[in-house]
Amino acid sequence: MKPVFKTLLLIVLPLCGFWFIGNAAYIHAKAVCAQLLLETAWTETLTGHKEVKPWPWADTWPVARLSAPELGISRIVLAGASGSSLAFGPGHLYGSTPPGGAGNIIISGHRDTHFSFLQKLKRGDHLQLESDNTKKSYQITKIVIFDKTKTAVIPTDSKNKLLLVTCYPFDAIRAGGPLRYVVIAEPVAPFKLT
Numbered sequence: 001m002k003p004v005f006k007t008l009l010l011i012v013l014p015l016c017g018f019w020f021i022g023n024a025a026y027i028h029a030k031a032v033c034a035q036l037l038l039e040t041a042w043t044e045t046l047t048g049h050k051e052v053k054p055w056p057w058a059d060t061w062p063v064a065r066l067s068a069p070e071l072g073i074s075r076i077v078l079a080g081a082s083g084s085s086l087a088f089g090p091g092h093l094y095g096s097t098p099p100g101g102a103g104n105i106i107i108s109g110h111r112d113t114h115f116s117f118l119q120k121l122k123r124g125d126h127l128q129l130e131s132d133n134t135k136k137s138y139q140i141t142k143i144v145i146f147d148k149t150k151t152a153v154i155p156t157d158s159k160n161k162l163l164l165v166t167c168y169p170f171d172a173i174r175a176g177g178p179l180r181y182v183v184i185a186e187p188v189a190p191f192k193l194t
Contacts, residue, residue: 034054034088035076037054037055038054038062038076038078038089040054041053041062041076042062042065042076045061045062046132054088059082059084060078060079060080060082060085060088060091061078062076062077062079063077063078063092063099063131063132064076064077064092064099064107065128065129066090066107066128067127067129068121068125068126068127069128070125070126071120075089075090075114076089077090077099077107077129078091078092079091079094080094081093081094081107081108086108086109086110086114089109089114090107090108090109090114090115091107091108091109092105092106092107093107093165096163098131099129100131100132100133100134100136103160104159104160104161104163105129105162105163106163107162107163107164108165108166109164109165109166110166110167110175111168111170111172111175111181112175115166116170118164118166118181119181121140121143122140123140123141123142124139124140125140126138126140127139127162127185136162136187137188137189138162138185138187138188139185139188140184141185141186143182143183143184144182144184145179145180145181146182147179147180148180149178159186160187161185161186161187162185162186163182163183163185164182164183164185165181165182165183166180167181168181169181
């Protein structure tokens, strides 16, 4: 191997390694910073402010906090379920009842990030949904997998159900397949964990 080629390799390979490590660190730092900004925006929402954007150019804002106390999970729910919202947290699906309202609330999230915990939930587990004006407790009554082209599984009644929706299977190599994993929970009296 020629000395010039070896020298070039000794320079280029570490630079490429630093580039990839730096890029991964940037993405992680951005995610941590976004969560801090979302928490701040949620705190402001709880004090009565409306549509508090976590950063000036955001096209979404916190509308609720979803918790799975038995798993120690807490997620800020954002307005809308667009790709730009779901990159930072689960999103409330426009057209469904707003968190804190009477009717069925639908929240979606990515299976490999914010909603990966759904696969650990089971019937009988509890969830909490806090909006700017209420805190409701729910118990999981049903978990279903369905083809997204067949929406008959989505309840059309107004029984105040909470539906958490994500892609399925959880370990799929390609995102966005036709199957959806839906956790259906119904309101219960407030509970306390011991």
